[in-house]
Amino acid sequence: MASRPASLVSCSTPTRSFARPARPRVTAVAAAASNGAAPAADLSVTVNGMAFMNPFVCGSGPPGTNYAVMKKAFDEGWGGVVAKTVSLESEKVKNVTPRYARMKAKSGEVIGWENIELISDRPLEVMLEDFVRLKREFPDHVLIASIMEEYDRSAWIKLIDLCQAAGVDGFEINFSCPHGMPERRMGMAMGQDCGLLEEVT
Numbered sequence: 001m002a003s004r005p006a007s008l009v010s011c012s013t014p015t016r017s018f019a020r021p022a023r024p025r026v027t028a029v030a031a032a033a034s035n036g037a038a039p040a041a042d043l044s045v046t047v048n049g050m051a052f053m054n055p056f057v058c059g060s061g062p063p064g065t066n067y068a069v070m071k072k073a074f075d076e077g078w079g080g081v082v083a084k085t086v087s088l089e090s091e092k093v094k095n096v097t098p099r100y101a102r103m104k105a106k107s108g109e110v111i112g113w114e115n116i117e118l119i120s121d122r123p124l125e126v127m128l129e130d131f132v133r134l135k136r137e138f139p140d141h142v143l144i145a146s147i148m149e150e151y152d153r154s155a156w157i158k159l160i161d162l163c164q165a166a167g168v169d170g171f172e173i174n175f176s177c178p179h180g181m182p183e184r185r186m187g188m189a190m191g192q193d194c195g196l197l198e199e200v201t
Contacts, residue, residue, distance in 0.1 A: 045079075050169050052142050054079040060146035060172055061115070066122065067130040071137070080142030081134075085119035085174050086127050087148050088159055092184070093121040119148055119177070124159075128166040135167035146172040151185050151196045173201075 043054035057080040058064060058073045064083040073081050087093070103112040120127060134143055145163040149155040160171065175191030190196045 043079075048170070050080075050142050052079040053140060056080075057082060057142070057144075060085055060144075060174070062117070064146070065120070066127075067133055070130065070134055070143070074134070074138045074141045078141075080144060080169075082144040082146050082172050083120075083127065083131065083168075085146040085148045085172075085177070086124055086159070086163070087119060087186075088124060088155055090121050090123050093118050119146075119174070124162070128162060131163065131166035131168055135169075142169045144168060144170045144172055146174050148174040148177065148186050149200070151190060151199060153200045156200045 045052050045055045054077070056078050058070075058078055060082040061084060062069070063073060064070055064081050070081045070083065100117070101114040102110045103114055105111045131143060131145065134141075145166075145168040147156070147159050147163065149159055163171070174187060175197065177187035185193075185196065190200070
């Protein structure tokens with residue numbers, strides 16, 4: 001769900017710092033091409049200490065499901081990818097099928113998609129292996145881990161430590177997913193409870 005709000009925390013930032021990052025500075029500098037072609041624009045941008053080669057980032061969701069689709073995004077020139085949200089116990093995630101629906105205008109034209117997909121149901125160990133491989137192959141691209149856990153502070157810390165060890169550049173702290181398993185007090189169910197947020201942050 002690329003449109004949902006989330007905190008963005010750089011790995012170099014202490015995990016207790018969840019202040020909203022300063023507005024990104026985009027630099028547009030004409031760089032002379034060595035082959036005499038027209039100069040190319042420098043679209044690099046730095047956000048919260050993370051240097052993106054361009055400001056185009058795939059949001060967390062199906063485009064960040066596994067190594068193959070994230071690699072495809074990097075191959076196509078995206079500056080960063082937010083991987084699909086992970087948690088420590090993926091076996092508790094029960095996705096349903098079908099989970100996508102077409103959104104149609106009155107004319108019948110498809111204008112969007114509805115998505116009730118949950119967080120990643122792939123084992124965390126597999127996702128961590130994907131992170132390691134992606135950072136090895138694309139060291140100049142930004143890889144952000146989207147994470148979600150229950151209201152246990154130690155579980156959040158463990159998940160952050162594991163993702164950092166896999167080499168991710170930053171975190172999307174998922175306190176906002178509207179269907180983030182509220183029965184486990186995850187996602188928006190946690191984000192709406194200031195007491196729980198204080199406990200885990």
